[in-house]
Amino acid sequence: MPQPSFDRVRRCLKLPELVPVIFETFSRREIARVMTSNGVIYPGVRIESIPREELVQTWAEDALKDPVIMAGLVKALDRAHEKDIRQVRLLSLEEIERTIESVPGICRERKIGGLIWALARDERPQTEAMTRLFLGAFYRFLEKQDKKQKKFDDFESHLLEGRLNKKETEKIRKILLDLFAKNKETQRTLEKTIKEKEKRGEQIEDLKEKERARELEATSLRNDLAELRKESARKEDLIRAQEQKFKTISREEEESLRRRVHDLERQERKLRHEIAGLEEKSAALAAAVTAGDSLCRRLQDELQQSRLDQERLESEIKHLAKQPAGKDAAAAPEVKTAPPRKDKGRRLGVFVDMRSMGQACRQLRRKIDFQKLLDLVVLDRYLVKSAVYVMTAPGTDHSRFLNMLERNGFQVRSRNFTILPDGSTRGGWNAGIAVEMIHLAEKMNLDIVHLVSGDGDFVELFKFLKAKGIRTEASGFEINSAEELRKTADEFVLLDADVLKDESSVDVPVNRT
Numbered sequence: 001m002p003q004p005s006f007d008r009v010r011r012c013l014k015l016p017e018l019v020p021v022i023f024e025t026f027s028r029r030e031i032a033r034v035m036t037s038n039g040v041i042y043p044g045v046r047i048e049s050i051p052r053e054e055l056v057q058t059w060a061e062d063a064l065k066d067p068v069i070m071a072g073l074v075k076a077l078d079r080a081h082e083k084d085i086r087q088v089r090l091l092s093l094e095e096i097e098r099t100i101e102s103v104p105g106i107c108r109e110r111k112i113g114g115l116i117w118a119l120a121r122d123e124r125p126q127t128e129a130m131t132r133l134f135l136g137a138f139y140r141f142l143e144k145q146d147k148k149q150k151k152f153d154d155f156e157s158h159l160l161e162g163r164l165n166k167k168e169t170e171k172i173r174k175i176l177l178d179l180f181a182k183n184k185e186t187q188r189t190l191e192k193t194i195k196e197k198e199k200r201g202e203q204i205e206d207l208k209e210k211e212r213a214r215e216l217e218a219t220s221l222r223n224d225l226a227e228l229r230k231e232s233a234r235k236e237d238l239i240r241a242q243e244q245k246f247k248t249i250s251r252e253e254e255e256s257l258r259r260r261v262h263d264l265e266r267q268e269r270k271l272r273h274e275i276a277g278l279e280e281k282s283a284a285l286a287a288a289v290t291a292g293d294s295l296c297r298r299l300q301d302e303l304q305q306s307r308l309d310q311e312r313l314e315s316e317i318k319h320l321a322k323q324p325a326g327k328d329a330a331a332a333p334e335v336k337t338a339p340p341r342k343d344k345g346r347r348l349g350v351f352v353d354m355r356s357m358g359q360a361c362r363q364l365r366r367k368i369d370f371q372k373l374l375d376l377v378v379l380d381r382y383l384v385k386s387a388v389y390v391m392t393a394p395g396t397d398h399s400r401f402l403n404m405l406e407r408n409g410f411q412v413r414s415r416n417f418t419i420l421p422d423g424s425t426r427g428g429w430n431a432g433i434a435v436e437m438i439h440l441a442e443k444m445n446l447d448i449v450h451l452v453s454g455d456g457d458f459v460e461l462f463k464f465l466k467a468k469g470i471r472t473e474a475s476g477f478e479i480n481s482a483e484e485l486r487k488t489a490d491e492f493v494l495l496d497a498d499v500l501k502d503e504s505s506v507d508v509p510v511n512r513t
Helices: 003-012 015-025 028-037 052-065 067-080 082-090 093-101 103-109 113-121 126-161 166-247 251-322 354-364 370-378 399-407 430-443 456-467 483-488
Strands: 347-353 382-392 411-416 448-452 471-477 491-495
Touching: 003 113, 015 052, 015 067, 015 113, 028 052, 028 067, 052 067, 067 082, 067 113, 082 113, 093 126, 113 126, 347 354, 347 370, 347 430, 354 382, 354 471, 370 382, 370 448, 370 471, 370 491, 382 399, 382 430, 399 411, 430 448, 430 456, 448 456, 456 471, 456 483, 471 483
Parallel strands: 347 382, 347 448, 382 411, 448 471, 471 491
Antiparallel strands: none
């Protein structure tokens, strides 16, 4: 070992400090092995027979005197505390100072000999003084521990002799209180443990019961499986028997079956040929039927048109006959208000928009005779449905008017206006009328729908119904009938004074928005 390193160890660690480091590091066997391997021999004495304390003391004294023995000791301690030496070399001087401040904690957690040796072996000049500071802190910690032990020994002797002072009595009281609290806590823990044990016992019983049930179920399943295997074996025997039976069919039977199959195939081809001929005939008949249906529809249309022309002429003759003889024929009105006659028996639905009719009545200052209106629209067709849609003002009694509509054969649908925050009202039946016309046309199989209204909002509804093959008719007064509605409807009947009463006021509820 170089002389400077030897001197550093001698300066950092005195004999009373080196002995505990060696004693803490090596066992008796390790001390004997290390000393023998480094040439330390005591002639005439077996190292194993020397007490460990004496052996450590002698080895430390010889090492401090002889550099060769010190070199072997340093080598052995370096190998034993290699990890501590590596860690101390990585620490900065500030971290080493903080380590000195935490000596009590280090002493409680680990042996301190390795840390002392690592500080002594650190080659930085500043760590030499820090090693002495660390040892001083360590000695102070040991003195405190001795004082605590002395106090404890005094307390124990006072307790045995029965002469405790006030502080010791208070300490005993605190210890007893802690024991009492711990006892209570232990009792609660014990009760909780007993309850948990009982609960677990119940769970174990439930699990055992479930296990027994599963064992029974497994036994039942095994029995079922055995039965199924027996059944499967029986069916396999039957299959083998059938296969054996099929193999024993004679060649004559096989040839007979082949001839029969050949005959069936020939009959099938013959039937297919006949079916093809029948299909051709059926197609020709279908074409003939289609042509006949087309001819019938054309004849029906022509017949209907002729009837309409005849009814129109008869109506015009009756209208001319009603006119006074003294008036000039040229003064007759060009607009003919009498509706044309329709086909008898066709299914008709009549829908009256009272909002549109009420507006016309307000302008004409006349009332509608609903019986005449219904007779004018229906004529000789089959009336399936007649409904009138009314908007009423909240808080106003319209029962008299609604009862009159029902007496004249109408089903009344009414709802109240919505009063807006500014005092105005809003509401209408347009969407409801459209939905009910579509629904009832399909449900009641109507041939004709007749709308008593002049509102142009129903144009798209008429287009939709016409696409469904339903005849669309409308009627209304000239003053509020939309031109587009007149053109879209299959027939538009212009109402006149024939459907009005001779009165000067209108009392029907209408939408004023």
